[in-house]
Structure formats: C-alpha cells, structure tokens
Amino acid sequence: MPxxxxxxxxxxxxxxxxxxxxxxxxxxxxxxxxDWTAMAAAVTSAVGPQHAGVVVxxxxxxxxxxxxALAFALTHVQLPVVVVASNRPLDHPEANGHSNFRDALExxxxxxxxxxxxxxxxxxxxxxxxxxxxxxxxxxxHYVHSDGEVPITGLDELPRPRFEPPPWPAGPVxxxxxxLYLRPYPxxxxxxxxxxxFDAVVHETYHSGTACAVGASTSVLDFARRCGAAGVPVFxxxxxxxxxxxxxxxxxxxxxxxxxxWMRAETAYVKTSLGTGMGLTGDALTEFVCRREIxxxxxx
Amino acid sequence: MPxxxxxxxxxxxxxxxxxxxxxxxxxxxxxxxxDWTAMAAAVTSAVGPQHAGVVVxxxxxxxxxxxxALAFALTHVQLPVVVVASNRPLDHPEANGHSNFRDALExxxxxxxxxxxxxxxxxxxxxxxxxxxxxxxxxxxHYVHSDGEVPITGLDELPRPRFEPPPWPAGPVxxxxxxLYLRPYPxxxxxxxxxxxFDAVVHETYHSGTACAVGASTSVLDFARRCGAAGVPVFxxxxxxxxxxxxxxxxxxxxxxxxxxWMRAETAYVKTSLGTGMGLTGDALTEFVCRREIxxxxxx
Numbered sequence: 001m002p003x004x005x006x007x008x009x010x011x012x013x014x015x016x017x018x019x020x021x022x023x024x025x026x027x028x029x030x031x032x033x034x035d036w037t038a039m040a041a042a043v044t045s046a047v048g049p050q051h052a053g054v055v056v057x058x059x060x061x062x063x064x065x066x067x068x069a070l071a072f073a074l075t076h077v078q079l080p081v082v083v084v085a086s087n088r089p090l091d092h093p094e095a096n097g098h099s100n101f102r103d104a105l106e107x108x109x110x111x112x113x114x115x116x117x118x119x120x121x122x123x124x125x126x127x128x129x130x131x132x133x134x135x136x137x138x139x140x141x142h143y144v145h146s147d148g149e150v151p152i153t154g155l156d157e158l159p160r161p162r163f164e165p166p167p168w169p170a171g172p173v174x175x176x177x178x179x180l181y182l183r184p185y186p187x188x189x190x191x192x193x194x195x196x197x198f199d200a201v202v203h204e205t206y207h208s209g210t211a212c213a214v215g216a217s218t219s220v221l222d223f224a225r226r227c228g229a230a231g232v233p234v235f236x237x238x239x240x241x242x243x244x245x246x247x248x249x250x251x252x253x254x255x256x257x258x259x260x261x262w263m264r265a266e267t268a269y270v271k272t273s274l275g276t277g278m279g280l281t282g283d284a285l286t287e288f289v290c291r292r293e294i295x296x297x298x299x300x
Numbered sequence: 301m302p303x304x305x306x307x308x309x310x311x312x313x314x315x316x317x318x319x320x321x322x323x324x325x326x327x328x329x330x331x332x333x334x335d336w337t338a339m340a341a342a343v344t345s346a347v348g349p350q351h352a353g354v355v356v357x358x359x360x361x362x363x364x365x366x367x368x369a370l371a372f373a374l375t376h377v378q379l380p381v382v383v384v385a386s387n388r389p390l391d392h393p394e395a396n397g398h399s400n401f402r403d404a405l406e407x408x409x410x411x412x413x414x415x416x417x418x419x420x421x422x423x424x425x426x427x428x429x430x431x432x433x434x435x436x437x438x439x440x441x442h443y444v445h446s447d448g449e450v451p452i453t454g455l456d457e458l459p460r461p462r463f464e465p466p467p468w469p470a471g472p473v474x475x476x477x478x479x480l481y482l483r484p485y486p487x488x489x490x491x492x493x494x495x496x497x498f499d500a501v502v503h504e505t506y507h508s509g510t511a512c513a514v515g516a517s518t519s520v521l522d523f524a525r526r527c528g529a530a531g532v533p534v535f536x537x538x539x540x541x542x543x544x545x546x547x548x549x550x551x552x553x554x555x556x557x558x559x560x561x562w563m564r565a566e567t568a569y570v571k572t573s574l575g576t577g578m579g580l581t582g583d584a585l586t587e588f589v590c591r592r593e594i595x596x597x598x599x600x
Binding site (some may be wrong): 033140 | 327333336360366436437481486492493494495514540565
C-alpha cells in the first residue's frame with residue numbers, strides 16, 4: 001500500500017472497502033503530460049462495477065493541471081472521481097490532506113459521475129470544485145479556487161459537468177507534449193521563442209482578452225504569422241464575448257490567431273495537449289479545443 | 301487636455317487646481333518597458349512644490365506591471381502618486397473609473413509619499429493598494445488584488461512602503477527590455493526558448509516554490525545551466541522561507557539559480573527590468589533584485 005495513501009486510510013480508521021493502487025509516484029512539480037496519460041490509464045483499468053468512486057492523491061503544485069487532465073480523460077468513467085492533495089506532508093499537524101480526503105468520500109456519496117477536487121483553504125472553507133475549471137493555487141498563500149466552487153455543504157449547487165463521452169473524433173486518450181503555452185507580459189520578446197516542431201501554441205491573453213499588437217519583437221500578430229508559416233496553430237484566450245469592442249483584437253483573426261472563450265488558458269492548454277496527443281490537427285483540433293465541451297470546462 | 305482625463309475632471313466637476321499632461325497615449329496591452337521609463341520621466345519632470353499629489357491614468361490590462369514600475373521608479377518623489385484605471389470606457393454607465401478617481405483624491409489627501417492604486421472591484425469593494433504589491437487582474441472577472449490591500453475607509457492600515465530613495469548603485473532610471481519572464485507549467489519545453497542576448501531571466505515557481513527538475517527538455521536545472529553558459533542570470537521565485545523542506549529545490553543553487561523571496565514573480569520581473577535597464581549586472585543586480593527593498597515590495 002503506497003505511503004501517502006496508507007497515512008490517509010490509517011487516519012480515516014477504516015481501510016476496508018478500499019482498493020489501493022500506485023501507478024506512479026512523483027513530485028507534482030515534476031509532472032509532465034505523459035504522467036497525465038498514465039494516471040488516466042491507471043484509473044480506467046482499475047475501476048469496476050464494485051466501486052462507488054475513485055480518490056486520486058496528487059501534489060498541490062500542479063494540481064490544477066493534473067485534475068483538469070483527468071476531467072478530460074475520464075469522461076467515460078461513470079463514477080465520481082475526486083482528486084485530493086495536501087498543503088503539507090500528511091504527518092504535519094496543519095496538513096489539510098485528511099480533511100480533503102474525508103470530504104472526497106462525502107462527495108463520492110453525493111454527486112454523479114465526474115471529476116472533482118476537494119480542498120480546505122487556509123481560511124477554513126472546505127470547497128468542492130469541478131476539476132475542469134480549477135485554477136492554479138495562489139502563490140505563497142496557497143488558496144485553491146475555481147469558477148463554480150461550492151462549499152462541501154453545498155454539493156447540490158455544484159456546477160453539473162456536461163459530458164461528452166469519447167470517442168471524440170480521435171484515437172486513444174493520450175496527452176501530447178508538443179504544446180507551447182505562453183502568457184503575455186509587457187516586453188515579451190517573441191524572438192526568444194521558436195515554435196517550430198510544436199503541434200500548437202496556447203497563448204493566454206491579458207484579463208480583458210487582449211495582447212500586445214505593436215513592435216516588431218513584441219507583437220503577437222507577427223508571432224502568429226511566424227507560427228502560421230511554420231504550420232503551428234495558435235489558440236488565443238480567454239477572449240470575452242464582447243471582444244469586438246477592443247481595438248487591439250482587430251487583426252487577431254487576420255493574423256491567424258484562433259480565439260477560445262469560456263475557459264481559462266490553463267484549461268485550454270491541457271485540452272490542447274489532449275487533442276494533439278490524440279492526433280487531432282487543423283479544423284478538427286480547433287473544433288475540439290474551442291467549441292466542443294467535453295467535461296464541463298465551459299464556464300458560461 | 302487629454303480625452304480620458306477630461307472625462308474624469310468633467311465628472312468630478314472641478315477641473316481647477318489640476319495640471320494635466322499627456323506624455324504618452326497607448327492601449328495598456330501595448331505597453332512595453334520603454335513606456336514605463338517615459339511615464340516615470342514625465343511624472344518626475346512635471347511635479348513641483350505646488351502639487352499635493354499625482355494621479356496617473358492607466359489601462360487595466362497591464363495595470364499591475366505599470367503601477368509596479370512607477371513604484372520602483374518614483375521613490376524620489378515625496379508626493380502620493382495614485383494610478384487609476386477603469387474597467388470600462390469612462391462614458392459607460394458601469395465604468396468604475398470615476399469612483400477610482402475620486403478615491404485617488406482621497407488617498408492623496410491622507411497618505412504619505414508613495415505609489416498607490418485605487419480600484420473598485422465588481423463586488424463593490426473600493427480597495428487601495430501599495431503599487432509594488434499589485435497582482436494582475438483576474439481573468440474575465442476583472443478583480444484587482446494585492447498583498448496588503450485595504451478598503452478606502454482603512455487608509456491608516458495601508459502597508460507603509462519602506463523606501464530606499466535613489467541613487468541606488470546604478471544610473472538614471474530606465475527600464476530594460478531584455479529580460480525574459482517564464483512561468484512553469486507541466487510540459488514546458490525549454491528547448492523552444494533561447495536565452496541568448498537577454499540580460500536576465502525571471503522564472504516564476506509553482507505556488508510552493510518549486511519547478512520541474514526532471515527530463516532533458518523540461519528540467520529547470522538544465523535550462524539554468526544553459527543560461528549560465530550564455531552568461532544570463534536566472535532569478536527563480538517566489539520561494540518560501542521554508543523552501544529547504546522541498547526535495548526538488550535541492551540542486552537549484554548548484555545549477556546557478558538565484559532565489560528571490562517575499563515578492564510576486566511579476567514584481568520581480570519589473571524590478572529586474574529596472575535593474576538591468578540601469579546597467580546593473582552580476583552580484584550588484586542580484587543584490588538589487590533579491591535583497592534591496594526599494595518601494596515596499598517585500599510582503600514579509
């Protein structure tokens with residue numbers, strides 16, 4: 001029985017009734033897309049009709065990415081899957097892992113199929129999240145938030161993921177590792193970045209859906225044209241629905257940028273990793289990433 | 301009189317007593333470090349003993365960067381400087397720019413010298429921020445937060461910036477444009493990034509101060525060695541004070557990574573832009589970025 005899970009079950013006081021597997025063990029900061037593929041495959045092959053749900057133990061540093069990846073990869077699993085982490089080692093008196101684990105079991109007893117995250121924040125709030133909407137932990141203060149989070153007592157208000165089960169128009173579930181993810185900042189010099197060899201770029205926007213469009217080295221338009229010449233699609237977002245109101249997005253489409261809406265850029269990154277990993281390209285990839293909701297990731 | 305400022309003063313109903321200058325006019329998403337230099341120079345040359353304070357109008361998309369830049373660049377200005385933005389065009393009925401402007405004038409009447417930001421959030425809270433601690437606006441929901449924010453009614457609780465006025469061991473205030481800023485994500489492939497020609501790299505950490513240390517293409521350690529070979533220092537953070545507890549930071553120092561603490565990575569990016577723009581290199585740059593607090597940016 002794996003070490004961290006053993007500590008959880010010991011504290012829970014009732015290890016009967018749990019099947020425990022440890023398909024991979026790594027620090028979450030060292031997780032890469034291939035690890036998401038392995039996690040998803042392990043859950044898929046382990047679950048059976050005798051199970052009421054699944055608890056996945058994960059580290060906090062890449063929790064939002066890993067949980068989102070499982071949300072996309074496990075839409076065929078009809079059980080609740082709850083991803084739990086701990087803000088500190090489980091034997092630390094302030095660790096929230098035991099609380100998160102107990103909340104996970106409550107979630108499993110209550111909600112329909114889907115992937116969820118339970119996390120008790122530093123202010124004491126015990127929150128439940130739809131995994132495909134999770135945000136990265138806040139730096140240093142270590143809060144976990146999502147679009148649509150509810151307290152553990154409000155499970156009936158949890159956003160109900162709208163599922164589109166596979167097969168999507170693609171092959172077996174596999175997360176690709178040739179997606180480049182960029183976040184804008186004043187002075188971002190695209191000359192330092194070589195998109196050649198990537199299957200796609202996911203480019204985050206500033207909070208109102210914009211990016212720098214001036215300067216030979218700093219214009220996202222010039223970068224998009226360079227990516228286009230290299231055959232690499234660039235997804236840009238999130239863009240708001242009223243994006244036409246903003247001057248600097250004029251020309252985004254002309255430069256070949258593909259806008260996405262209703263989901264955070266981190267979510268779009270994981271989704272694009274899945275789409276490319278499953279072999280999607282061109283219009284099929286665009287349709288998959290931008291328009292097909294597969295795990296409740298669209299927040300509108 | 302510039303257009304946006306005219307709208308503010310018209311609504312305020314009393315344009316007397318204001319000196320108005322418009323040193324530059326651009327969409328905030330198109331701002332680059334040279335624009336921060338120009339903003340700072342304009343304020344420096346415009347203020348005189350006849351003024352009680354300064355209001356700087358800015359766009360929201362890069363507000364956190366621009367306000368932080370002014371906090372670093374204007375430590376020699378003994379007046380309150382308040383940076384204001386508006387969530388919507390000023391003639392929109394839901395624009396918060398007029399509220400933010402009135403709050404700025406209240407701040408100027410109350411606080412000592414320093415650079416501040418006033419912003420009314422979507423939940424109605426009117427917050428005041430020490431500019432060197434501002435965070436980027438939240439995507440789509442458009443909240444502005446900082447470490448140490450207080451409501452407009454709680455100005456006496458505002459963190460008091462601890463100033464170190466120039467001259468720092470450097471030349472005239474100028475923000476450099478050869479700093480590369482990276483944020484970690486699972487699968488970040490450093491082979492796409494060429495640090496050659498940059499003066500420095502600022503590398504954000506995951507929320508607990510970690511980064512991926514495995515994989516030939518994904519290890520920050522290998523990337524750090526590559527930067528070291530190119531003579532480019534890499535600042536990594538924020539790292540918490542108990543960072544020694546984390547397995548994956550073992551070896552960060554050996555790879556030449558320079559840790560920073562007590563400030564967000566965005567703040568460290570702007571500070572490094574200033575340090576390099578003023579000609580600092582080597583140990584002097586490290587001391588400036590990591591250990592010398594110049595505008596209340598350290599949150600401990």
